[in-house]
Amino acid sequence: MGRYVIRRLLQLIPVFIGTTFLVYVLVWALPGDPFAGMCKSVCPPEFRQAMIEKYNLDENIFVQYFAYLGNLLQGDFGVTYSDREVGMLIEDAAPVSLQLAAIAVGFEALIGISAGILTGLRGRGFLDNLVLVSTLVLTAFPVFVTGFIVQLVLGSGLGIIDLTVSSDPSFGELLAPGFVLGSLSMAYVARLTRTSIAENRRADFVRTAVAKGLPHRRVVGVHLLRNSMIPVITFLGTDLGSLMGGAIVTEGIFGINGVGGLVFDGILSKEGTVVTGVVMLLVIIFLVTNLLIDLLYAVLDPRIRYE
Amino acid sequence: MSDPTMAAGGVATEEPADYVTGAEHAEGTKEKTRSLWSDAWHDLSRRPLFVLSMFVIAFLVLVAIFPTWFADANHRLRDLDRARIGPNVPYLAVCMAIIGSAITVVAAILATVGKLRDGVCRTMAPYVAGIGGLILLGGGLVNSVTLYIVIGAVVLACGIVSGVPKVSQMLRGSASTWGLVAVLAVAGIAGLVISFGDLSTVEIGAAFGYDQQGRDIYARVVHGTRYTLLVGFTATLLTVLIGSTVGILAGYFGGWLDNLLSRIGEVFFGLPFVLGAIIILSAFRSAGFDSAPAIVAMVVLSISVLSWPVAMRIMRSAAISAKQQDYVKAARALGASSRRIIFRHMLPNCLAPVLVYATIALGAFIGAEATLSFLGIGLRDPAVSWGVMIADSRNYIRASPLLLIFPASFLTLTVLVFVTIGDAVREALDPKLR
């Protein structure tokens, strides 16, 4: 197990460097004056020079990148053009994004898994068809359409929610955006659970358990569900990571000051340090959650042992 | 895959007995052993939702290629004087009535054919009738025309009755089926006659109204189909091409090449999709790609670059398992070149899972294009797409929600149709589910 973890960690390094280098190149090395938006008219050359030195722009791209990476490893995310610390920006934005992603995953788990279990256990019938069709429809809605519809119906129409959340949103305010964010994956979770249960229902270990005369509740609760949940949990785990950065649209529609908005603004205003900083963080989260989930497999599924 | 009704709608499910007959019939005539593909096709062609979706797609493709056949108004003409004028309701109602009636007539024909020769036509008829009835009814409700409402309700009822297994079992007799056919035909023709009569009395205008710049929304929706589909199809094609090439190479050769290619794949896989696409697009946009084809190409590229690792993983695992199969070993033993093994032996056998992915991805990519356009970094004028229209309408959703609703419904419908097909293909091809 220990060796497996180390090997996986070592494998992460080239992937991490590759992804972040890619982003770094896209943000910094393409044509166009990175400081164009900053000065009222012409940037004074002294200012320009200072900026170039500050971001090592006169070095070649590899030197720049590794200098940046070196700082990053020491916890220094760099500063924006207006001298604000990127680390601080992320620190301020991350909690609300994490909260939002957690709520979204909560919805996915709650609604998705229960719909999946219900249909998976019951088998074909009206309910099964209903879930299949409604999940299909749900996946067809792009997230911004879902967002607008929720805003239009719950906000303007019924007046249940505010159209946008306040700057320091409470849990209740984040429910609607969280639902919108989670809606797409919710459908996926429902189907995944359903298929997984349907498959395992026919599996030998379930038949054996039934043959042993175990009570139905125990067969379902311990044998069937526990094994069926493995792929679902895998998915939910990876989703938490990707939802943190993937909430750009939802955060925009509901006016949430999270990581998504931060990085989107960063891209538009060419704040390279913000973009690379956030993406680095997201990539780390992504890689680490993937690793953790693989390890979780071992805990949940006795058939898997890592040597 | 045992039951083809899995993906079917809630109420109007197909009667199981009917399908079994169909399958027996088919197997009786064809003695050949069926391949995975013909098996799948046989299965698919019997799924009403799949066939319906295929028809919708065929129609959309037609619209995309010849938009002017469907909308002759100039979709680019701006006229502030008519900004945000709502839909021409009577005209819209009549148009819906005509379309609904025409579909009803088609349903009647399908039912007739289905009665004479068993097969897919028969299963399709209730669905087609249901949709025709719904559109007709909608047309009636939109402008409260009682006749449309009555006819639409009748057709819808026919669709439901003939679709619900138990009821249709009761109506199995020849007389009742012919009765149904007759009702549908009469209702359809009556609807056509009445609505064509009404057409001469209403003023022809923009069925969906005008947007904030005074452009014809209907014309824009029609012309938007082209770019929406173009991006979806080319992005899927490119993703599958890159993904399967890399995947099959990695899977076949293994070793360090596999390791290298897999790591490269992970590099792209690690970027969150929307975020990655935004970064790529904005990076190249500031590099000055501004003409319409360049913009489309950039959007397609950025989607494909971020998605190919998925296709690659699928292809790779399929290739690895195929490599251990006897036929590959045999081919190698016979001294076949790597190229021959890959193309002649492995590729046809590894294609199925990738194809499944491709059909599902198509819907997702259309949605992704809309999202990017919505964020203002995807397509833009002169490349109209539904995503662009939705983005343009965002400031007006309170005052004129229809600006959003028309393109959004077309977008959702299109994505839905593609996901439905993807779903059906997956069930038909995925050996795990068989």
Add this chain to the structure above:
Amino acid sequence: MRRPRWKAIAALTSAVALTLTACGGGDDAGEAADSKITVSGTAPENPLIPGNTSEAGGGKIVEVLYSGLIRYDSETGEPVNEHAEKVDISNDGKKITYTLKKGWKFHDGTEIKAENYVKAWNYTAYTPNAQQHSSFFAGIKGYEDVTSEDPDGDGPKKAPTPKKKEMSGVKALDDYTLQVEFEKPMPSFQNKPGYSAFMPLPDAFFEDKEAFEKKPIGSGPFKFVEQTSNSIVLERFEDYQGPKKPSIKTVEFKFGTPEADYDAVRDNNLDFLNNMPPKALVDNVWKEDLKGRSGPSGNLSIQEISFPLYDPKFKDPNLRKAISMAIDRQQISDKIYGGSRTPVKGYGVPNLPLWEDGACGELCEHNPEKAKELFDKTDWGNKPIEITSNADGGHQEWIEAVCGQIEAALKVECKFVPVQEFGIIREQVNARKMTQIYRSGWGADYPHVENFLNPIFRTGGSSNDNGYSNPKVDAKLKEADAAVNEEEAKKLYHEAEELIAQDMPVIPLWSNPYIAGWSERLENVKVGKLTGELDLLEVRIKSDA
């Protein structure tokens, strides 16, 4: 979206008025000692140093964080003495002497002396310090000595180091007397020292700039508390000596998008928003949503479209006139902006002191036939007309509409070419490489018609981005600058405008007034008619809230 505005509507003047005639009630400060309000803002682009803050986001904070010789009345825009006790102008108009009030303090407790002004002004003017407001000191004696220009614009060569570090024309005669000397008489200078370029800086700034940037020390009615990624918090400065003290204790500037801020104000989650986002202007929904707590304020800014005159395509003035006459300004105001924009027929805006509408005459009136006639005289042919701008900030809608009108009138294709970044346009404009017609605008640095003409239309003017040059205009402007009285000046500036309109280097469209909205918690809300900003000295929180 955070975006530097073009010619930033530069903090222009203050959110705070110190009029003696203002309604009473502002001095019951003790009553609501811990009262706090939140105001929408945008993140400052630079540290809050007054001489380097030209954009609106930082500007509105700098205005209450610092105090200067004069302040502008929030309602009239008229200068009113703040730290200056007395202003004396010499007979030849070449010297102005300011006598300062005693006992005024910076937020760190040190006293504000004349020397603080001298040092701050010299620092700002000295070009190697790269302060954006350096050019405000032009005209002061010795300004040329502290400035130098980059010989090749933006190129590899460096600007030579200026001869001196200090302007000879700015002197502290004693701790409380400040004398400013000019090359030539400069009556317009009197209106300027309320602008952020002229604020004094404490000694702490010159000792440790980095620490100062992290925690600026000003002298205004509010002091700096903290800055986070999406807000800046200020607190009342109890030692502020101005005639009026703020009632509110704490003010937080929150950085969000206008769209979200609008919703927040409506739901009372935010206390003040200075301008409505486009979505609120549709069908004037703001009037319903914010009934009784909103209203048009001011903002001296004009929307224009500019031609890069150095591009031979745009040489023919008939082309520019034809496009101007193809545009129906009123229709766009009505259909896109809910009637909130005021079409202008000149290069100034309503409420701008010394400005008179109408210089442009029929050239700025919608007249498709005449436009087509003029257009046919040009050799433009069938090329599409392209107008470029950044698409956000609600610009896409009106440019698309303008294009629609151009197409209808001139029967030639017109395209809106969006760019993602405002900076890209600035980059091309600055490098004189623009090849398309582009959106431009101008916001007053200080309320004077001169500020709308000299920088843009004079040969070599600091913001003359299009290379416009007409000796007659130059002469007229010069004459107007030296006019003896306001009547005379007004007439001469108007004549200059008429000359400019005949060349139509820039097409004036409409003024962009602000419409402010506020929460139900606030009372005694005064919004500057010229600034569009909330008067933080006057505003109170309702006692029952």
